[in-house]
Amino acid sequence: QLLFPKGRGMSKPKENLMRMNPLNQYLTDDQYHTLLKKGFLNERAVRDLYIRQKFCDMKDDHKPKKIIGMLQEEFPYLSTETVRKIVYSRDEVVGNLAL
Numbered sequence: 001q002l003l004f005p006k007g008r009g010m011s012k013p014k015e016n017l018m019r020m021n022p023l024n025q026y027l028t029d030d031q032y033h034t035l036l037k038k039g040f041l042n043e044r045a046v047r048d049l050y051i052r053q054k055f056c057d058m059k060d061d062h063k064p065k066k067i068i069g070m071l072q073e074e075f076p077y078l079s080t081e082t083v084r085k086i087v088y089s090r091d092e093v094v095g096n097l098a099l
Helices: 012-019 029-038 043-058 064-074 080-088
Strands: none
Touching: 043 064, 043 080, 064 080
16 A cells, blocks of 8 residues: 555655655554554655654755755655645644644
8 A cells, every 4th residue: 555645646766765654753663554554544644744854854954945845856746835835834643633
């Protein structure tokens, strides 16, 4: 099962990247993959959390505009404006729980 819907223009290397556990500070890899396989994780929320975490990790070394461009390249099916909205939105939702 892919983390993202088919036909959204996502390349194989990026699918593999997102198959890693972006929630590793909350769940073990086994727990994450079990919850994902059973449909208990909101895939869009997990993707958005991953994008926010990656933005925060890079913001000390790069300008926000450059980071947003790099994230948009990583997720080509998202527009630059959508990536910007994800990065700057306040709510972080994992599954059905707000963090």
